[in-house]
Structure formats: structure tokens, C-alpha cells
Amino acid sequence: MSNQSPVSWLLQQFQLQPGKPAITNGLRSLLILGVPIGVGIFTGHGAESAIATMAAWFVGMVNVDGVYRQKLIALISATISVTLVFAIANLVSTNLWLAIPTTFLVIFIVGLAGVFGSVAASVSLITGIMFVVSLARFSAPGNLSTLLLHSLLCLAGGTWTTLLSLGLWVVHPDKPATAAVAKCYNSLSKFVEVAGERVVHPQDIEDWEQQFVQAQDTVTQDLTVARSTWASVWTTQRGASLRGNQLLVLIEDANQIITSVVAQVELLAIASDHPLCSRLQREISQVMTQLAIAMQMLATAIAKGRSSVHLGDLDRSVEALEYEWQILRNQIVSKNNNLPRDEYWDLVNLRKLTTSFSQLAEQIHTDAEIVTDLQQGKRRNPINQDITLPKQPTTAEMMETLRCNLTFDSVMFRHALRLAVVVTLAELIAALLHIPRGYWITLTALVALKPNFGGTTQTTVQRALSTIIGSIIGITAILLIHNQWAIAFSLLLLVFTAMSVRSLSYTLFITLLTPAIILLLNMINAGGWQVGLLRIADSCVGGGLALIGSYLLFPSWERQQLPTQLAKTIRTNLAYFQQVIANYLNSQNTSVAALNSLRHQAALENANANAAAQRLFSEPRHVQGEIEPVMTLMIYIRNFYSSVTTLAEHQREFSGQYRFAALQELTDSMIQILENLADALQYRQTPQPLPILNNHLETIHEQTEQLYKARIAEIPQDPQTVTSTLQAVREQTPVFAELERIVNQIKIIHCAIALLQPSSR
Incomplete structure (x- = not known):
């Protein structure tokens, strides 16, 4: 960013990702919000319908990929969760010293839910948002009948979203897989x-x-x-x-x-x-x-x-x-x-x-x-392939996962605790200082705070920028539009556009969502254009709290986590390499599914390691340590994977009739080195000195040279015939080329890890 002009950097924040706007999501959001808003306007109960609208909106924000059954479970869970926290928030809202510990407990659970995956994290986030909003905006102190009515409206809003989202389940049951x-x-x-x-x-x-x-x-x-x-x-x-x-x-x-x-x-x-x-x-x-x-x-x-x-x-x-x-x-x-x-x-x-x-x-x-x-709908050839089905976790396994994360060694436990402390502090500050609509401070802190500092920084900057621009749009709309129907139309248009571009640009999504929220709250309780200014100020304060909390409270610096991830990545790539080499050495007919599985696992771990490295690069410079060895390590692990994949792909042309005599010794040495490098990373040790690999490689090189001399000598007699020598040249040339590259890659990986270890201790 230091080499960019401010204008260039600003435009980059609003750059759309490749793809098309999700018009269907935009239309669905129009229906989700339009029906309860319309009912409220027609019946003259706009404030009450806003509860159903808010619940419907939040449940619709749950981000779930997969089949309809999974979406149904997630949406029902979200509906029940937002209704439950709505009722809890109303019950504790009259007593600050009861509301504060309740906020801590609810937000801690929200943060910890991420251990069960992205869907649970998405449901828990909108649950936390609903709790914060309900605590500030929808309380009905001392009136149980009103609380019951409002809870039913909340339940109705979530149910409406669920029914609308899954209306085509029976018609297109396989649509998610096709998509x-x-x-x-x-x-x-x-x-x-x-x-x-x-x-x-x-x-x-x-x-x-x-x-x-x-x-x-x-x-x-x-x-x-x-x-x-x-x-x-x-x-x-x-x-x-x-x-x-x-x-x-x-x-x-x-x-x-x-x-x-x-x-x-x-x-x-x-x-x-x-x-x-x-x-x-x-x-x-x-x-x-x-x-x-x-x-x-x-x-x-x-x-x-x-x-x-x-x-x-x-x-x-x-x-x-x-x-x-x-x-x-x-x-x-x-x-x-x-x-x-x-x-x-x-x-x-x-x-x-x-x-x-x-x-x-x-x-x-x-x-x-x-x-x-x-x-x-035709069958041309017999189709007979298997796939390993993912196991659904049992209740016992989920409880074991939770138990294992109830410790300070768990990144998610520390994040949940940090999130609870920061959000509760924001709630307390807003209450004690009587800040108008101070719950926006709490909401910003809740949404901006991520398990890692880099993610928190990025989200905070994006939200601050989006909130400023979006609030200006919202202020302008309030000043210019006074008709209730026109406000409702503007609100729906903003929501439609925001939800359509949600997958393409987070910054643009928040920019459009901010004025929509301002208009919605203005419908509930007219607050004038000052609402936009308060939103800007409160969002900046909430983002600041998130950054301070991420930096000071139980930080999980990536430098501490990265060696373990890199060790796992090397071991996964090593398992892939061992299987490929075993096929060359023993002419094994490993099943395609087994080799594909090893290759896919290696590719996934490479992606995980790259994501971890990106998180490291986004952290404060003084906690990063030396990043050059990390960058080198990432590049050459990828290169190693590419070389192994090329060997695996070449096996389709490999007859096994001609083999390099020193291949076994060379690959055994490679495997031992990679095992030691993985151990060195995991246990924060200096790797063992690198053994000499060039002797084995030179032996293979000499055999390759002999093959080429023999082939060049026979070309004048019959350049078109595929002789056994030509076949050997075709089979062994890619093998030698990749072995030579792998030896070089291992040397550089060894050097990078040796440089990395002193800065890790």
C-alpha cells in the first residue's frame, strides 16, 4: 500500500471480485424485507413489524453453502437463536449490571461457536448482532405480554425467511450440487x-x-x-x-x-x-x-x-x-x-x-x-466411480471438540474470550456515557474483531471506510426523502443491491448496507440526519476498540502458529511424494482414487499454509520476525508439489522397463531429509546437516547421458521408429528433470528452515 497513491488505494477497496452479481440473492432479500415492511405500513404497526423485519433480515444473512437440508438446519438454528437472544436481551435490559455479565456470556458463546465450522460461526455472528440490537432497541421492560408478542414476531420473521429460502427444495433437489x-x-x-x-x-x-x-x-x-x-x-x-x-x-x-x-x-x-x-x-x-x-x-x-x-x-x-x-x-x-x-x-x-x-x-x-x-438424461458409457463421503460428526465428537478448545492453547478460545471482553467493554462504555445509539460501537466491535490481528485490521479499515461513505448516503436520503413509501422503496433498493454484490466486494456491501440500516432505524423511530453522523463516530470508536483488543488481549500471533502448519504441510506433501515414488520403484498400481486423495490433501495444506503466511504478513512488523525465509519456504514447497505432481502425471506413460539404479538411494535420502525438516519446524529445532545428494543424482545423470548418446547414434538409421532406447529416453527424461529440481528444492527448503528457527525461539 505504501507504493500506491491514496486514490488508487481507495479505488482498490471497492474493486469487485471476478464473477457476476447474485441477482437471485438480491431479489430474495427484497421479498424477505418487503413483506414484513409492507404489512407494517398497511396495518399502521411499523415499529412492531420492524422486529419481524430485523429477524428476517438477520436470518437471511446466514451464509450457508451446500444442500437444502444443511441450509434448513442452519436457518432453523438461526431463527431459534435470534428469538432466544431477543427474549434474553429484553429480560435483562432493565438492569445494567445484569445486562453486562449476560452480554459477556452470550458473546463468549458466539465466539466459541466457530470451533464447529463456518456455518456455526455465521449463525452465531447474527445471533450476537441480534442480541446487541435487541438489548438497545427492542426492550419491553416489565411487560411479559409485549415480550411474548415481540418474540413471536421475531420467530415469524425468521420462519418467513426460512420458508422463502427453501421454497424450491422439492423442485430442484440437486441444484446445489450442479451449481x-x-x-x-x-x-x-x-x-x-x-x-x-x-x-x-x-x-x-x-x-x-x-x-x-x-x-x-x-x-x-x-x-x-x-x-x-x-x-x-x-x-x-x-x-x-x-x-x-x-x-x-x-x-x-x-x-x-x-x-x-x-x-x-x-x-x-x-x-x-x-x-x-x-x-x-x-x-x-x-x-x-x-x-x-x-x-x-x-x-x-x-x-x-x-x-x-x-x-x-x-x-x-x-x-x-x-x-x-x-x-x-x-x-x-x-x-x-x-x-x-x-x-x-x-x-x-x-x-x-x-x-x-x-x-x-x-x-x-x-x-x-x-x-x-x-x-x-442419457447414459453413454458405464459410470462406476466412488467417492469418500464426509462423515457427519457425532454428538460425542462435537463435545470432544468443544472440550479440547476450552483451554488457552486454543486460538478460538482466546478469540472468544477476547471478543467477550471487548464487546462487553463497548456495551459498558456506551451505557455509562449515555452515548446515543451507542450500540453501534458494540456492533462494530463485534463484527470487526477476528481471531487474528490481520483480519481485524482489514475488516476495521473496510468498515470504517464503508461506514463513512454509507452514512453520507444515508444522511442525504433522510434529508431529501420524507415520504414513508419512498423511504421503504429506497431501503429495499439498497438491500437488493447490497445483497447482489455481497460475494463480489465486502467494502461495497457494507457501504450500501449502512444507509439501509439508517433508513430502517429511521422508520422505527425517526432520528433525523444526525443518525448518520452518530453511526460514523460510533463505528470508528468500535473499530478502535477491536484493534486495541486484538493487539493487547491474548493475541494469537501467526509467527507462533505458522511452524506447526508448515510442518503439517511438508508431511502431507511428503506422503504424496512417497506414494508417487513407490509407484516408480515397485511398479505399484495404486488406485487412482488413493493417489488423487493424497494429491488433493497436499493441495489443501498448501492453500492453508499460504493463508497462514498471508495472515503473518498482515501483522505488525515487529512481531513478524524474518519473513524472507517464510516466503522462500512457501514458494519452494509449492514447487516441490508441482514437481511431484508432474511425476505422478508422467506415470501414465511409464512402462517400468527401464529404471535408474540410484533412484532408491536418492529418494530414501530425500524422504529422511523432509521428515527431519518437518520435525525441526514442529519442535522448533535446527535441522540436521544436509547429506550429500549430488552423488546419487550424478549417477542418474550419467545413465541419462548414456541413453541420449545411444539414441542420437541410432537416429541416422531410422529416425521414425520408436525403439526401446527412444522409449527409455521419453520415460526417463521427465523423471531426471524433476529429480534434479526436487533436489534443488529440498536444499533451499532446508536453508530456509535453518534461517527460520532462530527467530522462532
């Missing part, structure tokens, strides 16, 4: 598009690597969601239908496509260091462009029910690449005995790359056929 698969292929398209930038702009490697990592993490997470959603849908329906099986194949094919793209990028990295690659740069770029377009067409066809995907442009680009490679090959091999070894090495690598593109194009053709069958 999840379509989103996965949409992410795949963006992933391939970013991968193609490696060819177009090879000089901007650092910027490209960041974009590639982000795109890879996104598609990995979307694949995880698609698998989980699929399993939930067809677990509920007790067995997958034909459509379910077809969606499952598309999910597993997406996993294979990710693998192929990672391998292609790795092969491009190897080939781009040599001049021959530039001869095919235009054709390679065109193929990757068409691959991205093809996957975008698949995503659209899955989402919108189209039955035809036209792949003619993709086929022509692949044919053009193969044709140009063949011309290049003929030019090279025509040199016969004068053929330089390095040029032939480059030629073999480029052949591997073109073959990979051809195989991926065939895969996409297969997926296009499945999409056609999916829309037409």
Missing part, C-alpha cells in the same frame, strides 16, 4: 487462463506466481466444496441417480485436469529456459487460451442446462501445435550425428508438453459428452 460443479469448472477456466500467462509474459514471473497460487488455491477449494456438496445431496437421497453419477465423474475429471495443468506449467518452466520453446510459443499460448475457453463453456453448459459444447477451435489449436512440433522435430533430427545433445533434450521435453495438451483436449471432449448426456 457447485459448474463453479468448479469456472474456477478451472480461470486457473488455465492464469497458467497461460506463463507463456505470454514470461518476464513477469513474480507477479504471475502470486496469481497462479491464488488461482490454484481457489480451484482446489471449489473442488472440495463440489465433492462435499455432491456427497451431501446423494447421501440424503440414499444413492446417486444417473445425473448424480455423471456429476461425480465431472468432479473427479476436474481433479485430473488440475493435475494436468500443474504438470504443464512445470514442463513449461523447464522448457522456457531453452531456445527451442520460443519456436512454439504462439501455438502453446493459443492452445491454453482455447483450453480456458472450453472449460468456461463446460461451466456454462452445466449451470444453464445446455447440451452442446463446441470444441472445434480447441482441436484446431492442438493440431497446429502438433504440426509445428513435428516440423521442429524433423529439423532437429535431420542433423543426424551432429545433433547437439541439449537440442534433443529440449525436443523431448517439448514432445512431452504437446502430448500433455493432446491428452487434456481428449479429456475435455469426454467431459463435453458427459455434459451432453447430463442435460439429455
